[in-house]
Amino acid sequence: MLLHIPDVLTQEQVAYCRQKLEAAEWVDGRVTAGHQSARVKDNQQLPEDHPVAQELGELIVAALERSPLFMTAALPAKVFPPLFNRYQGGQSFGNHVDNAIRQARGTPFRLRTDLSATLFLAAQDEYDGGELVVEDTYGVHSVKLPAGNLILYPATSLHHVRPVTRGARIASFFWIQSMVRDDGERTLLFDLDMAIQRIGGEAPDHPSVIGLTSVYHNLLRRWAEV
Ligand code: NI
Numbered sequence: 001m002l003l004h005i006p007d008v009l010t011q012e013q014v015a016y017c018r019q020k021l022e023a024a025e026w027v028d029g030r031v032t033a034g035h036q037s038a039r040v041k042d043n044q045q046l047p048e049d050h051p052v053a054q055e056l057g058e059l060i061v062a063a064l065e066r067s068p069l070f071m072t073a074a075l076p077a078k079v080f081p082p083l084f085n086r087y088q089g090g091q092s093f094g095n096h097v098d099n100a101i102r103q104a105r106g107t108p109f110r111l112r113t114d115l116s117a118t119l120f121l122a123a124q125d126e127y128d129g130g131e132l133v134v135e136d137t138y139g140v141h142s143v144k145l146p147a148g149n150l151i152l153y154p155a156t157s158l159h160h161v162r163p164v165t166r167g168a169r170i171a172s173f174f175w176i177q178s179m180v181r182d183d184g185e186r187t188l189l190f191d192l193d194m195a196i197q198r199i200g201g202e203a204p205d206h207p208s209v210i211g212l213t214s215v216y217h218n219l220l221r222r223w224a225e226v
Contacts, residue, residue, distance in 0.1 A: 001187040002134060002141055002153045003073050008063050008119060009148040017056050017121055021084060021170060024052040029085055029093075040094025043161075046084040048105045057082040060119060060172055072193045073152055075186060077226065078111040078177040080104065082119070087130055088168040093161040100155075102175055111177035113155040114186075119172040120145045127167030134159045152176075154183045179224040189223070192216050 009017070026044040033041045046053040060082045064070045080102050087093075103110040118132055124144055132143045132151065135158045142162075143151045153159070155175060180186040196212045203209070 001073070001183060001190065002136065002143075002151065003069075003190075004143075004145060005067060005069050005073070005150040005152060006146075007148055008067055008070070008150045009060070011148060013059065013063070014121060014147045017059070017172075018170065020052050020056060021046070021086075021121070024050060026086060032083065034099045037093075037096040037098075040096055040160075042087075042091045043093060044086045044088075044091075048081070048083060053084055054081065056084070056172070057174075060174075070150070070152070073186075073190050074115055074176050075179045075189070075220075075224070076176045077179045078109075080111055080113075080175040081109075082172045082174040084121075084170070084172050086168055086170050087161060087164040088127075090163050090165060092129075092163040095158050095160045097158055098155045098175065111175060112181065113175035114178040114181050114183070115152055115176040116155045116157075116159070117150055117152050117174055117176065118143075119150045120147055121170040121172060122168060123147050127169045128165045129162045130164040130169035131162045132159060133162060156183065179226055180220070181225070182223070185219075185223045189216065189219060192219070 024046055027047055029043040029045040030038045030041055032045060061079055081104055098113050098116050100113060101110060102113055124146055130144065134141045134153050145151060178186055180189060193216060196216060199206060200209050
């Protein structure tokens, strides 16, 4: 499932992140690339252990925890500390698949990448190109969202970032290990949860609300690893 989550950050938070990122020192993005993706990756990144990356990463994770849509869609067990990248002057990232396991540098923290996330930090009119293009079984999806918005997609997908031909594309990216590792099962739970929320809003006393809620929890109990 490919899901757009609007307004993860407020415009004030985006402005704060941008100001901090503007003043930071960026390095070649190939430092975190795997063997295969290093050949197609051309961008800049903040070093993983950079204090600005750590501060803004915590701000983003706190914002995700307050997003009901993110929580219900991702069912997160672990969130990788968010990283930051910048593309400009024709830079791009060719087709690749993200590494299955990620370890945070210098720590014992590691996760299985079930979901990939990109949080856009530049306004759409600040740059040309820079679309995130994700391939799944339903076809090819091109994504370019307003600043503060996030796209969540299965980490199993092939994806690339188109060349940025004007301005700079600035984003945060990270991975989520979900309590439900299978994308199909997670998508069913999400669809069921959204349907229960709709019926619960329109007819809260309908007896099926409790019946469907119990189906949701019993499926989650069957599929979740915690
Ligand atoms: Ni990637």
